[in-house]
Amino acid sequence: MPITVATPVPTPEVPDRYADAVRARRAELRAARDRLAGVHRDLRSALTIARLGASAEFADATGRLAAEARAFLKAAERRERARFPAVLLDAAERLRAWAAPRRAGTVRAAARRVATRRGIPVGAAWPVLADDPPRPLPAPATEPGGSPWSSIAGGWRAALLPAATLPLTGLSVASPGAVVATSALGLGAAVLVGGHQSATAERARLRRWSDEVLLAVRADGDAALARMVLRIEQAAGELDAAIAAARAGIDAELAELAPGAGR
Incomplete structure (x- = not known):
């Protein structure tokens, strides 16, 4: 009777889940360590972009205020022109108050995004930003050359020039009515011309x-x-300290996970 030899059934290989987890963790740690390189370059780039964006936003807001001021002056009457300096200075200060926190927020958010993306632990208040007090604005310009009556006087002289041509038209200069009427018309025209x-x-x-x-x-x-x-x-020294601490923590964990480290 022939002897039948049973074919051994191969034992399925049991995956070493612990070894797989260690390899995966080591890969994560190496990637984290690589991300710590080039932080300063990334920070400078992010701050440049943030600065350009904040500057463009502020320029747009300032330009809109300038357009509103020009439109106001174009149709402003005397009383409106008199109060224009106070109105503009108030609007300029409110624009400054609006822009200062937005400026700081934009720059701060850009710096924190770099730290978060690179896995750098920083404090909740980093970076601390202090805005300098704004500089005084130019005072309203005063009218050169005296009072507005100088303009009226000049306009009066121009408006009275036609009175000198009366003899050429055949009207008698000795006519009181003609002289009075011409003077009255000249004065009215002078006020209009000078006022304008x-x-x-x-x-x-x-x-x-x-x-x-x-x-x-x-x-x-x-x-x-x-x-x-x-x-x-x-x-950046504060950031360097945080980077060094993060790198030391990564290296320590990698050493613990290295083969033959007692695991």
Whole structure:
């Protein structure tokens, strides 16, 4: 009777789940350590983008205020022109108050995104930003050359020129009625011409001052933004300490997971 030899059934290989978990964790740690490299370059890039965005937003807001000021002056009567400096200065200060926290928030968020993406542990208050007090704005310009009556006087002289041509038209200069009527018409025209010249000059003067004020507001805001970015870059020592601590923690865990480390 032939002897039948049973074919051994291969034992299925039991996966070493612990070894797989160790290998996966080591890969995660190496990737985390790689992310710690080039942080400063990434931070500078992120801050540059944030600075450009914040500056563009502030320029847009300043430009809208400048357009509103020009439109206001174009149709402003005397009383409205008189209160224009106070209105513009108040609007400029409110624009500054609106822009300062947005500027700081944009820069701070950009720096924190870099730290989060790179896995760098930083404090909840990092980075600490302090905005400098805004600089004083230019004072309203005063009218050069005296009172508006100088414009009226000039307009009066121009309007009375036709009176000198009366003898050429055949009218007698000795006629009191003609002289009085001509003088009255000349004075009325002088007031209109002089008043128009004065209003035009005042509008132009206020428009130049308005442009100067808003240019100062924008320049001051951009300078404050540049100082914020520079302070973060100069305070990179805090980030370096956090990076070193994170790298030390990663290296310590990798050493524990290395083969032959007692596991």
